[in-house]
Amino acid sequence: MVYRDTSLWNDLNELRCLEAFKKLEGEGFPRGKQSEYALDISLKSGLARGNISAKICNYKSVAGINNESHASANTRYFYNKYKYYSIAAIRELVKSLE
Numbered sequence: 056m057v058y059r060d061t062s063l064w065n066d067l068n069e070l071r072c073l074e075a076f077k078k079l080e081g082e083g084f085p086r087g088k089q090s091e092y093a094l095d096i097s098l099k100s101g102l103a104r105g106n107i108s109a110k111i112c113n114y115k116s117v118a119g120i121n122n123e124s125h126a127s128a129n130t131r132y133f134y135n136k137y138k139y140y141s142i143a144a145i146r147e148l149v150k151s152l153e
Contacts, residue, residue, distance in 0.1 A: 056128075056132060056133075057128075058129070063102050064102070064129070066133075066152060067152040067153065068096070068100045068102060068107075069110075069133045070137075070145060070148050070149050070152065071096045071099070071100065071149055072110040072111050072114060072130075073114060073133050073145060074142060074145045074146060074149055075089070075096060075107075076114035077140075077141075077142045077145060078092065078142055080118070080120075081142065084120075089108055089111055090104070090108065092107075092111070093105075093111060110130065112124065113126035113127070113130045114134055117134045118138070
């Protein structure tokens with residue numbers, strides 16, 4: 056995928072956000088959990104928690120849960136490629152890139 060050279064976004068961080076989205080989906084989107092997951096990813100990635108949370112919301116939009124957003128081509132690509140993967144399978148992909 057294509058990322059700006061000055062950005063901390065990369066395949067690993069996209070997959071981390073997709074994993075968080077899949078967890079939230081499986082849990083029924085409990086209040087407060089998205090913020091927890093975003094903080095965890097933020098600490099690992101160096102990206103701001105708000106940016107991570109917005110990315111997770113973009114996955115919700117691409118999945119048709121939220122209203123349409125301006126999700127990146129990368130987010131759409133990752134969602135379409137991995138939407139049928141289990142959380143465990145996505146976790147393995149994340150681990151392989153860490």
